[in-house]
Amino acid sequence: MTLQEVARVAGVSPRTVSNVVNGYEHVAPRTREQVQAVIDALGYRANAAARSLRTGRTGLLGLVVPALDQPYFAELARAVVREATGAGFTVVVDQTDGDPDRERELLLQGPRGAMFDGLVLSPLALTARDLLDADATRPVVLLGERTVDTAFDHVHIDNVAAARAAAEHLIGTGRRRIAAIGLQTEAHTGRQRAEGFMLALAEAGLPAHPHLLRYVEAYDRASGFAAMSAMLDGDLRPDAVFCFNDMLAIGALRACLTRGVRVPGDVAVMGFDDVEEVRYTTPSLSSVRPDRDAIARVAVGRLVARVERRADGVGPAQDVTVPHELVLRESTGPA
Amino acid sequence: MTLQEVARVAGVSPRTVSNVVNGYEHVAPRTREQVQAVIDALGYRANAAARSLRTGRTGLLGLVVPALDQPYFAELARAVVREATGAGFTVVVDQTDGDPDRERELLLQGPRGAMFDGLVLSPLALTARDLLDADATRPVVLLGERTVDTAFDHVHIDNVAAARAAAEHLIGTGRRRIAAIGLQTEAHTGRQRAEGFMLALAEAGLPAHPHLLRYVEAYDRASGFAAMSAMLDGDLRPDAVFCFNDMLAIGALRACLTRGVRVPGDVAVMGFDDVEEVRYTTPSLSSVRPDRDAIARVAVGRLVARVERRADGVGPAQDVTVPHELVLRESTGPA
DNA sequence: TTGTATGCGTTATCAC
């Protein structure tokens, strides 16, 4: 079932059928009607491969995340797919498991990468070097702050300010031995949240005891559980803990309850991301809520603008900060 | 950068370059070496659209699920993406939100033209009529039991047996007023799990009190919370509740704890799906674990076999049952 | 083992 056949049946040229299919304006209403009737009758669908070959575009956007089964990325993916669909694009989701090679390969349009018109990349392990070396031929939007002067658009929340606000809230409710779980040596996110946390402590004149600063390998429940358990088994017990994402916080919460440590009575727990799950833990978790819909909207918007070479799609890389807010629930006690 | 140019630079014909690119066997080692060198030097990458147009295949598999931010589907998606990647395919994930029209549309043709070589579809609202009418031109694997004689492969667990085993376990620990949350009038999954539940009750000579049989609109935490709350506010309090998925169970758990109802002391709670999340609730949730990896492996395997027209990829539709197991944790008390 | 030539289905460039 090709455009040619439709043209033959409708008694017009392929050109005219193409015009109808693509909603070209200058087609006689009567002609359009007749052609459309034939299209419907024959159930004709344009061949995506042929169209791509001809136009050089695929209608595919890539979304690259560390892992789809992490609730934050699953929720983000949902939002991105919705946005892209609205803009007439289809989303291909790729998982990297934080493998730098895979992230790099996708950034540089490896085997699969060549297929996309554009890419939303949530890098976990990409270095400044990678970003500077990257000479991508297609538009790329990076999620996360712009740490180095690249040609890529960036979309992010203000992680430093968000973490600082979270820590300030804990301090404001009278907590004094405040711990942090989720520090990382490399990853930008972990470093920025640590920075905000430290700023709040310094500002309040509180010490940052090494025992209360916990590095983790991964931002998952198991790591949060392990880190909190280790902390509770030590001599210096925190009276509050700020976890750099919700999964860590859920693991930490479980560690507390398992040991009979009351939350928020003995320890206040604060998470980050505000995934759906934290509303249903017991106690429910306070968290920092990035405006996920805004992230998806802006990221897809920038990408589509560049792919379609719209007026707002040319020019230098943009750096967009979207809002976040502190969501207070039971785990941090009454304000 | 086309295959033609590579051929010109290498001083061979396009045919030879194509042979090298596609790993065709009968190429002189020396020729292969030289051509490969040119390919590397020029950074040549085959044009996916042209290849698709020529071969009629895209290397894309579609995965259609109700919603990516439901943990079960996120975890399933992750497994499917991993399997497909291993088989040299890329996965496009689509969400239907349980919209029958979208499911039907995707079953029949997929978005943006028939871009997929095959489809894994997890239907929520598709009717027998839809499946019988469907005259898909591409291979489709349906997740969920084969309720009507279609031409599609099916992959599923034995929902009736699984639900029955779960209920039997609750009965075996001495519970007598056993409730179920998650009944549905249409969806097959809900009906099959209800059937298994009822069988276990009947077998034990226990009544199925209407107050303890809860229908829900959606399989999410909020619905579980609402259903359990309503039940606890009534006169007949259950001493156990079997929720037809983990999200319902998490909502139910939260409802119990909010009201001071002890779990598992006053009420035992059992979930279904065994998503990562239920290991970290307090108390941790017992659940039925479908072998998700097996589901993904079989589904992608069947699909790829048919797409590649392998020996095991022809012939009538297959119906594959994969294993499940009961995972006992704190919420159902000691066995 | 490798070269030549053709066509996949579409859109775009020219005419009319």
Next chain:
DNA sequence: GTGATAACGCATACAA
């Protein structure tokens, strides 16, 4: 406003 026709880049039937 519409028709004829030429690419787009690749894989393969057929030839050599």
